[in-house]
Amino acid sequence: xxxxxxxxxxxxxxxxxxxxxQEAKGFFEKMDADxxxxxxxxxxxxxxxxxxxRCQIAADKILGAIEAxxxxxLMLMAAYIIKTMPGVKAVNIDITGDMNETDIIMQLESPxxxxxxxx
Numbered sequence: 001x002x003x004x005x006x007x008x009x010x011x012x013x014x015x016x017x018x019x020x021x022q023e024a025k026g027f028f029e030k031m032d033a034d035x036x037x038x039x040x041x042x043x044x045x046x047x048x049x050x051x052x053x054r055c056q057i058a059a060d061k062i063l064g065a066i067e068a069x070x071x072x073x074l075m076l077m078a079a080y081i082i083k084t085m086p087g088v089k090a091v092n093i094d095i096t097g098d099m100n101e102t103d104i105i106m107q108l109e110s111p112x113x114x115x116x117x118x119x
Contacts, residue, residue, distance in 0.1 A: 003078045004090035004105075005062060011090070020079045028080055031058075042098045052104055055081045059091045060099040 001016050035054055038047045046053055058077040065073035081088055087107045094101035 001082050006092040008095050014078050016079045021083055042100055051084050055085050055104050056099045056102045059093045059102045063093050
């Protein structure tokens with residue numbers, strides 16, 4: 001699966017191998033268990049982050065992985081985002097220090113054809 005990661009206006013497409021979603025299941029469960037206890041999201045404490053917030057947290061970890069040139073962590077966090085928000089197309093990671101401003105961009109569904117307006 002592909003995830004576009006946008007940082008400071010630069011987009012990069014990362015191909016996340018499908019097998020990683022299964023192989024990292026235990027890692028993802030640990031991440032979720034940690035987040036279930038609450039998480040400091042920039043200035044805000046969130047008791048139980050929702051799926052979008054969990055992806056914002058993972059995106060913040062992607063930013064750190066890019067800075068540390070840690071491709072393994074980047075791929076794990078990208079896989080986590082794909083698993084947590086099926087249909088995600090891209091993440092636009094905020095670089096100002098407020099992870100709440102990171103945008104999770106979902107794939108648009110194909111519009112259904114409309115029937116006749118009048119019978």
